[in-house]
Amino acid sequence: MKCMGQTCCFHLVLVLGGFLFAAVPLSSQQTPAPMLPSSTLPATLAMPEASKGVNEKLAQLDQRVTAAQSSADNAWMLVSAALVLMMTGPGLALFYGGLVRRKNTLAIMMQSFALMALITVMWALVGYSLCFGGSGPVIGGFEHAFLRGVGAEPNPDYAGTIPQMTFMVYQLMFAIITPALITGATAERMKFSGTVLFLALWFLVVYAPLAHMVWGKGGLLNAALGGKFPTLDFAGGTVVHISSGVSALVCAIYLGKRTGYPKQPMPPHSLVLSFIGACLLWVGWFGFNAGSALASNALATSAFVATHFAAAAAALSWSAAEWIKNGRASALGAISGAVAGLVAVTPAAGFVAPMPALVIGFVAGACCYWMVTKVKAIFGYDDALDAFGVHGAGGTIGALLTGVFAQQAINPIFGAGKAVGGLDGHLGQIGNQLVGVLIAWGFALAGTMVLLKIVDLLTGVRVPEEHEIQGLDVTQHGEEAYNLEA
Amino acid sequence: MMKLEAIIQPSRFESVKDALREIGIEGMTVTEVRGHGRQKGHTEVYRGREYTVDLLPKMKLEMVLPDALVSRVVDTILKTAKTGKIGDGKIFLSRVEEAIRIRNEERGENAL
Numbered sequence: 001m002k003c004m005g006q007t008c009c010f011h012l013v014l015v016l017g018g019f020l021f022a023a024v025p026l027s028s029q030q031t032p033a034p035m036l037p038s039s040t041l042p043a044t045l046a047m048p049e050a051s052k053g054v055n056e057k058l059a060q061l062d063q064r065v066t067a068a069q070s071s072a073d074n075a076w077m078l079v080s081a082a083l084v085l086m087m088t089g090p091g092l093a094l095f096y097g098g099l100v101r102r103k104n105t106l107a108i109m110m111q112s113f114a115l116m117a118l119i120t121v122m123w124a125l126v127g128y129s130l131c132f133g134g135s136g137p138v139i140g141g142f143e144h145a146f147l148r149g150v151g152a153e154p155n156p157d158y159a160g161t162i163p164q165m166t167f168m169v170y171q172l173m174f175a176i177i178t179p180a181l182i183t184g185a186t187a188e189r190m191k192f193s194g195t196v197l198f199l200a201l202w203f204l205v206v207y208a209p210l211a212h213m214v215w216g217k218g219g220l221l222n223a224a225l226g227g228k229f230p231t232l233d234f235a236g237g238t239v240v241h242i243s244s245g246v247s248a249l250v251c252a253i254y255l256g257k258r259t260g261y262p263k264q265p266m267p268p269h270s271l272v273l274s275f276i277g278a279c280l281l282w283v284g285w286f287g288f289n290a291g292s293a294l295a296s297n298a299l300a301t302s303a304f305v306a307t308h309f310a311a312a313a314a315a316l317s318w319s320a321a322e323w324i325k326n327g328r329a330s331a332l333g334a335i336s337g338a339v340a341g342l343v344a345v346t347p348a349a350g351f352v353a354p355m356p357a358l359v360i361g362f363v364a365g366a367c368c369y370w371m372v373t374k375v376k377a378i379f380g381y382d383d384a385l386d387a388f389g390v391h392g393a394g395g396t397i398g399a400l401l402t403g404v405f406a407q408q409a410i411n412p413i414f415g416a417g418k419a420v421g422g423l424d425g426h427l428g429q430i431g432n433q434l435v436g437v438l439i440a441w442g443f444a445l446a447g448t449m450v451l452l453k454i455v456d457l458l459t460g461v462r463v464p465e466e467h468e469i470q471g472l473d474v475t476q477h478g479e480e481a482y483n484l485e486a
Numbered sequence: 487m488m489k490l491e492a493i494i495q496p497s498r499f500e501s502v503k504d505a506l507r508e509i510g511i512e513g514m515t516v517t518e519v520r521g522h523g524r525q526k527g528h529t530e531v532y533r534g535r536e537y538t539v540d541l542l543p544k545m546k547l548e549m550v551l552p553d554a555l556v557s558r559v560v561d562t563i564l565k566t567a568k569t570g571k572i573g574d575g576k577i578f579l580s581r582v583e584e585a586i587r588i589r590n591e592e593r594g595e596n597a598l
Binding site: 262265267268322326328330332333336369372373374376377386 | 530531532533534535537
């Protein structure tokens, strides 16, 4: 993803600016020159003085241009970081909170919120370093542990125009929402203690290596910084959505069905909350995808547009599928479709043009509808809030379609003039995407299975049946979401 | 004394309440309830899962009346709660042995 070809443009601007700037003072110095007797000032002395002044001005100009670009990029990246945090709380918390039954509302919201706190602390201690320190093929190192060396200076490997501190806090927000997505599959039956322990370990064992492999310097799948299988993942199709979605499936199967599922009705307790949450997710996603340009440039605009278009197309295709099937288009269907489109366009956002983005959205909306309504019922797993059906499936579709639709005209990530995706004539990229997808699936499957076993032994993962019936709000947290008589 | 329980459509509740106040009924107890008689429910679909909702929301009014008022109240409820469709609800009447006002321990119809 995130290391783009805008640097050469930038250099060009600098050089041109330098010439212009140099031309003005040179001519003004040259005008009075004929008045001086040519013998009083030898040419050999005059030239170095003049060029010294020019060089100084050039250096000054260079500094100012860099500072101006840094300010602009930094402003956008700080806003983006805040937008991505908004996706977890309140976005995801409300989206999931409305989908559960009333007795589990606070529990699911608290899981998202707990991750905002927990992952932040872990990120400061070792997380950032494991993802973005070092240059190993699988995992980073400890060079930035305790945020050592992370300050105002940019890290040119990742984002050369913003303070590394900004890059660090922006990436943190991705690390928060990813494990939070998994709670959609474990909803209404997983212990709070088990959830916290499992997701903390999952962040270290599954997220950190995947983030490093795809985005970290030297990572096995890194497309911009020398990976063996260059996988295009602009904002986290593999790292965020496949990893969380596939892990969610493993969790749903390991935990087993909720008591009473599927016979007992378990309708969402407030689609109003879910609706607000989904709309916040949509807006927050601009920070997620357009922010992944890591600069306030044309690529960010392109990613912004692709993101928006895919969400709209997917909301339409999910709704259309539902309308054909049930004779009505539901609000839940429309918002679920939008989220599916946002998921699918995540890896593609900074590589595809608007029309392919529409296609990605249409395909993702219809496919995820089918996953959630048909495939889930056929296999009988209880992915309570469809974390796998939307994020696992949508992420996979998006990652593969990125290989098809990526274009060097949008993002010449492999160098100027080099084909990027299938549309460009580089069909091999689809194979690279497949390798990336398979590695992400494998990592998530294996890591999650092992971790669930360990956590099951340490704290247990599932609440007792009577607690499940009573609800997790009271039994896990000692409070209720709605005390309307109080 | 008679106890009257009326289960009515929530949409008719305000009119019934106003009509009862007009004929001088000063007290009632109201509960939001769910139930069904012959009225069929409807189905809801959430992400492909269908639920039949057959317990529909209704309002239940309860009041204890002096014998002299009973027929007027029944008539008023019949007139104002009726929409003519299935699901308009029912009225139940039963005899009450005693009524006691807690504040001053008045008994019988005086306590109503």
